[in-house]
Amino acid sequence: MSPAGGGDADALRRMLTARLADVAGADAGLEARMIVERVTGLDAAGLLTRGDQPVSPDARAAAEAMLARRLAREPLSQIFGTRGFWTIDLDVTADVLTPRPDTETLIEAVLDFVDTDGRGRGHPWRILDLGTGSGCLPAALLTELPEARAVAVDRSEAAARVARGNLARIAPDRAAVAVGDWATALSAAPGHVFDLIVSNPPYIPTNEIRALDPEVARHEPHLALDGGDDGLEAYRVLAPVIARLLHPEGFACVEVGRGQARDVERLFGDLGLTTSVRNDLGRIGRCVTARHAAAVAP
Structure with missing residues (x-):
């Protein structure tokens, strides 16, 4: 691989932009x-005002190594080891x-519920996240709800x-992390309920995973992607678990894939829960919310 650009930061940036065009596009x-x-x-301001700053050989070598990994379609988040979400940085x-x-649509939905519920952000909310992954959902909620506690x-x-x-x-x-299947991980605490339940389960149909961008198909865990033949397998398991663990006055919110919202609503509705759909910024139905019908009765 040729040396990474010229001797300053701006030249390095221009070279990387050209080399990354095929994998990163816009x-x-x-x-x-x-x-x-x-x-x-x-930082961004420093690069703008001090772009002529010389780049050390070590920094250039580090950029070369990152570029090689990115050209192999590894996600930048994994290369850096961090990703920003909501107002926090996550490993x-x-x-x-x-x-x-x-x-983040799920975070917005939960906070909207909290802000209109009457108990307020200072209430000791009990949060459950099913399929937590990086822990992004409970981490974001706990930063907004200072007295809350979470199980992931x-x-x-x-x-x-x-x-x-x-x-x-x-x-x-303020949080505990358990390892196990959604349906059985909390079986040791029968009768325990949660005020707020969130989940971003696997929802990609099995035969569509190979067609995803290589950054996802090659480098992200298939356990967290594969939603079975129709993408709805996880929701069939989650719906009764959520119905059982949700407090009578609680609020649940699950992420869904494009076109899945109505099917997921039906799964919750069949269990007597009242549902709604919340769109993301792209106006795609991104999450289904659920409450016990008695809690929303007029």
Whole structure:
């Protein structure tokens, strides 16, 4: 591989932008800037005003190594080991899904419920996250709900380790992470209920995973992607679990894939829950919310 650009930060950024065009498309410039910031320590303002700053050989070598990994279609989040979500930065590995902006729709839905419920953000909310991955959902909620406590569940021990690290750093002593299947992980606490339940389960139909971008299909855990033949397998398991564990006055919210919202609503509706759909910024039905019917009766 040829040396990474000229001797200054701006030349390095221009070279990286050109090299990343085929894999990052319209985001090539953004990714190039993020790599330069990472290896030089400059922030966006610094790169703009001090782009002529010389780049050290070590920084150039680090940029070269990151570029090689990115050209192999590894996600930038895994290369950096971190990803921003909501107002926090999370540690990310190949064992968890990279948190995405669309998933922030769940945080917005939960906080809207909390703000209109009457108990307020200072209430000691009991939060459950089923299939926690990086722990992004409870971590974000715990930053907004200062008296809340959370339980996060994942089937993967490796994912649970990532979640434990993030939650211990972001909300120390306010969250516990359990390893196990959604339906059985909490069986040791029969009758225990939660005020707020969230989940971003696997919802990609099995035969569509190979067609996803290589960053996802090759580098993200299939356990967190594969939703079975029709993409709805996880919801069939989750719906009765949520109905059982949701407090009578509680609120649940699950992420769904494009075109799945109505099917997921039916699964919850069949259990007597009242549902609604919330769109993401792209006006795609991104999450289904659920409450016990008695809680929303006029």
